[in-house]
Amino acid sequence: MPPIPGSGLAKGLAVTLRTMTRKTVTEQYPDAQPELPPRTRGVIGLFEENCTVCMLCARECPDWCIYIDSHKETVPPAVEGGRERSHNVLDRFAIDFSLCMYCGICIEVCPFDALFWSPEFEYAETDIRELTHERDKLREWMWTVPSPPALDPAAEDPKELTAARKTADKLSAAQETAAQEAAAQAAATQEPPAGGPAAGDPSAPAPGPKATPDAPGNGPGNGPGNGPGNGPGNSPGNDPGEEPTA
Ligand code: SF4
Ligand code: SF4
Numbered sequence: 001m002p003p004i005p006g007s008g009l010a011k012g013l014a015v016t017l018r019t020m021t022r023k024t025v026t027e028q029y030p031d032a033q034p035e036l037p038p039r040t041r042g043v044i045g046l047f048e049e050n051c052t053v054c055m056l057c058a059r060e061c062p063d064w065c066i067y068i069d070s071h072k073e074t075v076p077p078a079v080e081g082g083r084e085r086s087h088n089v090l091d092r093f094a095i096d097f098s099l100c101m102y103c104g105i106c107i108e109v110c111p112f113d114a115l116f117w118s119p120e121f122e123y124a125e126t127d128i129r130e131l132t133h134e135r136d137k138l139r140e141w142m143w144t145v146p147s148p149p150a151l152d153p154a155a156e157d158p159k160e161l162t163a164a165r166k167t168a169d170k171l172s173a174a175q176e177t178a179a180q181e182a183a184a185q186a187a188a189t190q191e192p193p194a195g196g197p198a199a200g201d202p203s204a205p206a207p208g209p210k211a212t213p214d215a216p217g218n219g220p221g222n223g224p225g226n227g228p229g230n231g232p233g234n235s236p237g238n239d240p241g242e243e244p245t246a
Helices: 007-021 056-060 105-109 135-142 159-190
Strands: 043-046 066-075 085-096 115-118
Touching: 043 135, 056 066, 056 105, 085 135, 105 115, 115 135
Parallel strands: none
Antiparallel strands: 043 115, 066 085
16 A cells, blocks of 8 residues: 555654653753762772782783882881881872773772772863873872762671670770779778778867877987976986977
8 A cells, every 4th residue: 555645744743742742861961960870980089098009900900901000118027026017008000091991890809998989970081191090180089989878777787897886895894894993992992990980070089199108209308407496407307218298
């Protein structure tokens, strides 16, 4: 059956009318920023404090686009007679994003959580050499890495958190015991001797000089006499062991 003249035009107009009534899906970039999924592979950030220069990422990268330079430094022994230790110091860490295929292997294999995906994608350059991002640039990307999603409320606590909680509980229990022991010791030192007045008792006699009759002598005595007319003296002086008279 021959086609009806004008049917093609009608079909085309029908498609146009149908799509005109649908919600648009076109992103008006760059006027409007796209809403990207949180795990978008935009660029790689480096948290170099965690990097031990183990070179795993550079070895596993299928494109060989990670460049790492480092040197060794020796650290003096922590205790006398101990061994010197050596550790790697990072000199250069760069990723060539003109070669990178965003496979994520480097991030997966890093054993020390030093590499992260950032959703940032606006780093196009007119010079391809500018797409090799050195460590400073990779660190800047680090600050654009989104926080990890919250844990499922029904999920078990991570092992690290459980261990940290146990340690904190032990520490607070030890501190509490030490405080209780210190309080008990302080109370024991303030207790009065058996039969004696309690410390701080206002009815207790004020402490004064104790008589020491058996002492070998508290002074030279009253002297040979108390004054003229009394003769050679009322007393020859107190016994060396006698308590001096006032
Ligand atoms: S994402 Fe893949 S290609 Fe890119 S640097 Fe990492 S391992 Fe290499
Ligand atoms: S795998 Fe991780 S720790 Fe090892 S060199 Fe790469 S970024 Fe550093």
